[in-house]
Amino acid sequence: MYGACREHVEQVIEQFLFEYARAPELLMLSQAGREETLPAACLFCSQPPVYLVK
């Protein structure tokens, strides 16, 4: 699972495809379940993530 800010969401999706060889599920962070361990920052910068790519 990766976190992505608005700016880097496309790059994070590309990284996910490269790493996992499947299309990711894209969620707004606000829709994520509380039981999940959420990334503290975007994969490509230190901003808080807006999206979860998993």
Ligand SMILES: [Zn+2]
């Ligand atoms: Zn970012």
